[in-house]
Structures are given as C-alpha cells and as structure tokens.
Amino acid sequence: MTTTHESIAFDVLFVGGGPACLAGAIRLMQLARQKGLDLEVALIEKGADIGAHIISGAILNPTALKELLPDYLERGCPIEAQVNADAFYFLTRKKALRLPFIPAPMRNRGAYVISLSRFTRWLSKIAENLGVNIFTGFAGSEVLYGNGAARIVGVRTGDKGLDKAGAPKSNFEAGIDLHAKVTVFGEGARGSLMKTIGNRLNLYAGRQPEVFETGIKEVIQLPTENMFEDFGVNDIHLMGYPLDIETPGGGFIYGMGQGRMAIGYLVALGYKNPWLDPYELFLAFKQHPFVAHLIAGGRVLEQGARTVSAGGYYTVPRLYADGALFVGAAAAMHNPPALKGIHLAMKSGMLAAETIVDALEKQDITTRSLSAYRRRVDDSWVKTEMFAGRNFAQALAAGVPLKFIHLAVQQLTGGRGLRDPLPTHSDHTTLRPAKSRPAPAAKATVACDNTLMVDKLTGVYLSKTKHREDQPSHIQVHDPQLCIDRCLPTYGSPCTRFCPGEVYEIVTGEKDAQPYLKLNPSNCLHCKTCDIKDPFENVTWTCPEGGEGPGYKLL
Amino acid sequence: MEIVVLLKQVPSTESLVTIAEDGATIKTEDVNWIISPYDEFAVEEALRIREAVGGSVTILSVGPDKATEAIRTALAMGADKGVLVNDPAAVECDGLGTARILAAALKQMPYDLVIAGQRAVDDENFQVGPAVAEFLDIPCITLVIKEEMGDGVIRCHRTMEGGTAVLEAPLPMLFTTQRGLNEPRYASLPGVMKAKRKPLENKTLADIGLAAADFSQPLVRVTALKPPPQRSGGRMIEADDAQTKAAELVKLLHEEAKVI
Numbered sequence A: 001m002t003t004t005h006e007s008i009a010f011d012v013l014f015v016g017g018g019p020a021c022l023a024g025a026i027r028l029m030q031l032a033r034q035k036g037l038d039l040e041v042a043l044i045e046k047g048a049d050i051g052a053h054i055i056s057g058a059i060l061n062p063t064a065l066k067e068l069l070p071d072y073l074e075r076g077c078p079i080e081a082q083v084n085a086d087a088f089y090f091l092t093r094k095k096a097l098r099l100p101f102i103p104a105p106m107r108n109r110g111a112y113v114i115s116l117s118r119f120t121r122w123l124s125k126i127a128e129n130l131g132v133n134i135f136t137g138f139a140g141s142e143v144l145y146g147n148g149a150a151r152i153v154g155v156r157t158g159d160k161g162l163d164k165a166g167a168p169k170s171n172f173e174a175g176i177d178l179h180a181k182v183t184v185f186g187e188g189a190r191g192s193l194m195k196t197i198g199n200r201l202n203l204y205a206g207r208q209p210e211v212f213e214t215g216i217k218e219v220i221q222l223p224t225e226n227m228f229e230d231f232g233v234n235d236i237h238l239m240g241y242p243l244d245i246e247t248p249g250g251g252f253i254y255g256m257g258q259g260r261m262a263i264g265y266l267v268a269l270g271y272k273n274p275w276l277d278p279y280e281l282f283l284a285f286k287q288h289p290f291v292a293h294l295i296a297g298g299r300v301l302e303q304g305a306r307t308v309s310a311g312g313y314y315t316v317p318r319l320y321a322d323g324a325l326f327v328g329a330a331a332a333m334h335n336p337p338a339l340k341g342i343h344l345a346m347k348s349g350m351l352a353a354e355t356i357v358d359a360l361e362k363q364d365i366t367t368r369s370l371s372a373y374r375r376r377v378d379d380s381w382v383k384t385e386m387f388a389g390r391n392f393a394q395a396l397a398a399g400v401p402l403k404f405i406h407l408a409v410q411q412l413t414g415g416r417g418l419r420d421p422l423p424t425h426s427d428h429t430t431l432r433p434a435k436s437r438p439a440p441a442a443k444a445t446v447a448c449d450n451t452l453m454v455d456k457l458t459g460v461y462l463s464k465t466k467h468r469e470d471q472p473s474h475i476q477v478h479d480p481q482l483c484i485d486r487c488l489p490t491y492g493s494p495c496t497r498f499c500p501g502e503v504y505e506i507v508t509g510e511k512d513a514q515p516y517l518k519l520n521p522s523n524c525l526h527c528k529t530c531d532i533k534d535p536f537e538n539v540t541w542t543c544p545e546g547g548e549g550p551g552y553k554l555l
Numbered sequence B: 001m002e003i004v005v006l007l008k009q010v011p012s013t014e015s016l017v018t019i020a021e022d023g024a025t026i027k028t029e030d031v032n033w034i035i036s037p038y039d040e041f042a043v044e045e046a047l048r049i050r051e052a053v054g055g056s057v058t059i060l061s062v063g064p065d066k067a068t069e070a071i072r073t074a075l076a077m078g079a080d081k082g083v084l085v086n087d088p089a090a091v092e093c094d095g096l097g098t099a100r101i102l103a104a105a106l107k108q109m110p111y112d113l114v115i116a117g118q119r120a121v122d123d124e125n126f127q128v129g130p131a132v133a134e135f136l137d138i139p140c141i142t143l144v145i146k147e148e149m150g151d152g153v154i155r156c157h158r159t160m161e162g163g164t165a166v167l168e169a170p171l172p173m174l175f176t177t178q179r180g181l182n183e184p185r186y187a188s189l190p191g192v193m194k195a196k197r198k199p200l201e202n203k204t205l206a207d208i209g210l211a212a213a214d215f216s217q218p219l220v221r222v223t224a225l226k227p228p229p230q231r232s233g234g235r236m237i238e239a240d241d242a243q244t245k246a247a248e249l250v251k252l253l254h255e256e257a258k259v260i
C-alpha cells in the first residue's frame, strides 16, 4: 500500500511541547513582532494535551523565565510554592543523617516549586495567543530530508487508525508532511527523532556518550494533619539507602502547598547490577522510616516516570544541522549537580529562536548561519553553568572511594577535577552478568496498599496512560529470540525490572513450556528507559499514535 | 440536509474522579476532558450523512467556556459550525433542564435531523436525547447501530435484547447512538487548522428566549455521590494443569464470588 501524505509549509516547526520548545516559540513570536516579521509557526506534541506527557520535580530556577516573561507573576504563572528552606539527608537503613551543609548548586531557597505539567500548559496558552499553531495529539514519526539528504526540511506526523497488523482501518488518517524552513527538535531526553538524526548526521561525533537517569515521581495528597507541614522545610534531597553506594541516584521531596507533596526517586542508568529495579527502590525509599513518617496517611494522586539526560556539558551533541536546531534535554541541556534542566531547556529554546530570526532575515538557513546558535549558547550563562558541573555525573559514576576524591577535587578546581574531561560510558554497556551478583530472593518485596504504596500496574493506572490495543506495537524489539537466547541467561532479562510500567514480561508458553518475551505496549509511560538501557540495544522506542500515552495533570 | 449534533464535554474515563467537599459533585480541576464517546459516534454519523447527501453539520452544546475545546475538536473532525449555550444559570441543570435548553436553541435554527449520544458518560442519565425530541415534538429512535437515509424518511436499526429492530420515521427526527454505529474519524491536522476559523457562537439563555430564573430549581437534584467499592487486586489461580485450574475457578466463583 502506498499512502499519500498531504504537506503543509511553515516558516518554523517545533517538535515537542516541553519548556524548551514552548519558550523558543514564545521568544520567536516576540522577536517577530518587534521586527515586523510575519511568521507561520507550528508546534507538535505527541500528548493529547500540552503537559500530558510532562513530568519533572520540579524546582524551577526562574532565570530564563524572568528573561522571557518578566511579568510572569501578573500573567498567573502557576507556582505551587516557594522554597522556604533546603535540607540534604544521607539515609542509612534505619536513620536519616542531616548533612550540615548543602552543596552550592542545590541551594534552592527562594526558587519555585512547580508542576511542570501545569507550567507548560500555561506557557502554551501564551504561545497560542502570540499566534503559534499548536497541534496536540500529533507525534513526529519521521524526519524529512531534502537536498540530497543533507538538509532537514521538516517532519512527518504519525499515521492514525492502523490495526495490529499495520493495515489501515476505516478511520485511517495518513500522517502529514510538515515542511519548515527551520525545524527545532525539543523532544526531551532520548528523543526518538533526535536519535535517528544523531546517527545519520553524526551529531555525537567527538562527544562523550550521553548518559541518563530514570526518575519515578508521585504527587501525594496528605491528610489535613500531617508531619510534613510541621517539618518546616519544603525542599528535601536524600541520598544513600536504598541504593548501594556504587550507583548514583537519590530521592527528592518538595512541598506543593494545599497538602500536596511531590516525591520522586532517580537512579542513574549506568548501574551495573542487572537485578536492580528502580521501581522497587522507589518503594523501598518510601518505606524508609524517615520518609514513611513524612508521607504517612497520604494518598497518591498521580504517578509517572521519565528519563533525564544527565551527562551534562561534554555530552551535548552538535546543536545544529542544515535546516534544524536541537534544544533542551534532547540536546543534553542539563545541570547535573543542581539536578535542573528546565531553565536550561527554556534558555536554549530562546537562543534558538534568536538564531532563527537572524537566519530568516539573512535568508540563510544553512549551518553557516544556524551554527551561531552554538556560539550563543557558549556566550550565555548556559555554558557557564553547565561548564562548572561538566565532570560531575562522571565522578558519581566512578567506584568508591574514587568518586569522593573526584568530587572533592572538582569542588576545589571549579569543576576541572583530576581529569578533564572525565569520560562517560554508554548506559547500555554497564551491566554486569547476572551470576556475578546475588539474585534477589523474590520479586515484589514491598507490600502495596495501592493508596500510599502503589504497585507498578496501579502506578500505570495513576498515570492515566491509555493506548489503543489494536495497533502495531510502538516498542520495537528487533530480535525477540535474542532476549531468550542471550539476554535471559546473561542478564536475567533486566527489561522486566527497569521498565516502570511492566511493559516487558518473560512468560512461559502454555504449549511448549518455553520462555518468551511478552510485550504490553499499552502500559508504556514514554519514559524511554528501555531504549537506553537494553544491554543489546535490541529495543527501539517509537511514538505510538498521537494523543496516546500518559495523561499527566500534576507532575 | 441540516444536521445538528448534540454534544457534551465529559471527564475522560482515565481521569481520577474525586468527590468534592459538598458530596454531590466531583472535583473538576485536575480532570482531563473529552467529547462523550457516544456523541463522537453522533458527530461521525452526521459527517457521513453530509458527505452522502450534502448539507451542513452544526454542533450544539450546553456547557462552560471549557466546552469550546470539545466543539473545536468536532469542528476539526469536519463539522461546519458550533453553538455553545454558555450561561452560569445552566450549570446546575438536571437532564430535563438541559433538554429544554437544547430544544429552545434548536427552535432557532434549521434542522432536518438531530443526532445525540444515547447518554453522556458522566451523569449516565439517558434522558436528554428523547426529551429534546419530546420538546420539539418530533420522532425519536434510540440506540441506533445503523441508519439508511431515504427521501424524507430515515430507517434505523436499533439494538434490543437478543436482536435488532428496524424502524422508520419521517424527517425531521432525532436519533441516539449506540456503540457499533461507526468508528469515529480522527481530527486531522489540516482539520485542526481549519477549525480555528469556523464559526463558534456563544449564546446565553436570554439569547434563546429562556429566563435564567426558570432554571434555578432543577426538578431532580443530586444529593450524594459515592465512589464504587475499592478495586481489589486480581488473584491468580496456581495449579499444574488447566483442568485443576478450571475446577478451582468454578469452585471460587460458586463459593466465594457466589456468581454461579
């Protein structure tokens, strides 16, 4: 079957409705107004609404917001709370030791606690009022190339209405070719299109491999009488238990006001132990006496998961191509020691917008003029901030005691440390064979009441995730036999643990009693852990039908 | 053919619905909103009829500002124009009140055919469609799974316990939809762009000749909402072979669940 794809032309196309693209689109329209340019601008988002797939902590460093919308308070920016005090704890199995100092990048007093899902919804209204065409429920499924495949000319949106075998149903709707003079990719960590462009146009050449963390987060409604309100600190970070000392990661607890709390746990995907299960760690974290005390009597309102691009400065890819710019977490814009990326995502989008306006005015949309974006990034506070923490994630990934030595020397040398750059290692290469580590006795170790302690499947339910069942799987396992022949014996099928949505199961066939991989793609939270961590790079995550996936409101 | 679709915006079924402090309404702030699925069938069927015989499709809804999103979605699917009766006095309406409002709005516009969902999936009232037909004094056929348009008449296949019935009525008439009628189309991207420029009128009760005061006392009032009993997790029956599993299942269904 050959499908014809209608095409629509815009001046600028943004792919993704996160803080990076929304801030970029707003900045673009502001500049166009100032200069009297009439631009047709579109933004596509795979979620059913803006914010539906957006999950973050989140402590917002407001620097970029203040530059973009100085009157953000008058415009009703949704701020849940202001950080009144920070606390940093080290957890042992039973105890919580409050550290006497907070590392400088993590001092957040005065910063805002936000729900990024709400925040992006607010930004999208501003963008829309400035004339941006926002198309929610449309996933970019393919990059369109022109000029002998050297130039990016736009994006094709995904087909809708395919059945399980990929055949069109009665309501089939072919994807649309969205052409643009400049396409801005802001798909967030591990963008599915970004990955294909990176490989095709060699964006990662000469860079350290990108590394990631998986974060699981909940918003909990606390009872009227609760310990947390009396605690007096609404920004808490916690290290140590239940993670072993070798694996970087930790928890956060932020007060959102109205008796609501954001609680989350992040684990670096460079972990070595194939038995590790980030979700189980999150549950164990919530059961630690100190944490359990703070959340006692609460009820989980919403849950979700997402990866973070956590490598920092040396993992930032080439930021431009002919006809395209790369912004936000899709381009590894993150400040690892501060655990923050929102403000960098926004600023990178804004710098991209400035570059685009210049390029359109000069009528030159080749790398010659678009490369100015990289210079703008390097001349801005984005570089200063990211450069200071350039070796941080790498230091954490080192063994004990080396990591502490690295961190101490970096602290004294403005981030340079013992070796600069310290190398990163691709997350899919770090697992050790299963037999080298003790297998956990049984799987689910934590009893779940599904109110405060929720199991994986209830978590999927609380993410409001929805996918139509009768469509082709959006999770592509290239060689399912490899899962059984090599991954199961070597690593004990880590996908069944690292996926927070229980998309992957190894089940035994009724007839032949042989193990096989069973996929439940409709549980998928779009976190992309599988695409990153699978030790054989046997999984490719692609966008399902636009409008499907999580339905976050508060995360 | 002038076709009017009655459409309601409702919380999506994935939304986590919590009961508000008053015990009789739900909290709406963190809810995702969609077109009631039966109304989506109505939109699709209206578009198919228009494609077959020509004419126009108007979306008519009663709701707050937010409901314009649902109407825009229907316009993006291909409907021609929208009318939203948006009046604070209409918010607390019962089913019959809503039907009176819709009927009053319909009296001001041309229509040959009115299509409504069999029910809105939030209140599950099943009243509005038939009541509108009654107020307009036109024929009504409910739970339609197939229709055939004739010359001035419509033939509808309607589900009933254990089979289907075929009914005929002269136009103008109203029918309500049943699952299986069609597979609604997606709002296409060009459709979304066009929808922005399609007419969408806001009307108050006064605009359609009704007095707000008449709606202050609904005939039926919700006094309490109660959540369904807590879901308890499923149980896996462990056994070596299918036969033992089946026997255990039958035993549990009989003795514990008491359903057989």
Ligand SMILES: Cc1cc2nc3c(=O)[nH]c(=O)nc-3n(C[C@H](O)[C@H](O)[C@H](O)COP(=O)(O)OP(=O)(O)OC[C@H]3O[C@@H](n4cnc5c(N)ncnc54)[C@H](O)[C@@H]3O)c2cc1C
Pocket (backbone or CB within 6 Å): A015, A016, A017, A018, A019, A020, A021, A044, A045, A046, A047, A051, A053, A054, A055, A056, A057, A058, A059, A060, A061, A116, A138, A139, A140, A141, A186, A187, A188, A189, A191, A192, A193, A215, A216, A217, A264, A266, A305, A306, A307, A308, A327, A328, A329, A330, A333, A334, A339, A340, A341, A342, A343, A345, A543
């Ligand atoms: C648990 C957790 C806690 C965090 N805490 C903090 C914090 O406290 N402070 C902080 O500053 N940062 C924090 N971060 C990081 C921060 O969330 C990210 O840096 C930020 O969200 C990046 O913004 P972005 O716009 O680049 O990408 P995203 O926010 O990921 O947005 C990308 C958007 O693009 C859409 N999209 C992706 N691919 C496609 C496609 N092909 N077609 C159409 N749409 C697509 C997605 O659905 C999504 O809506 C945290 C992250 C996590 C996961």
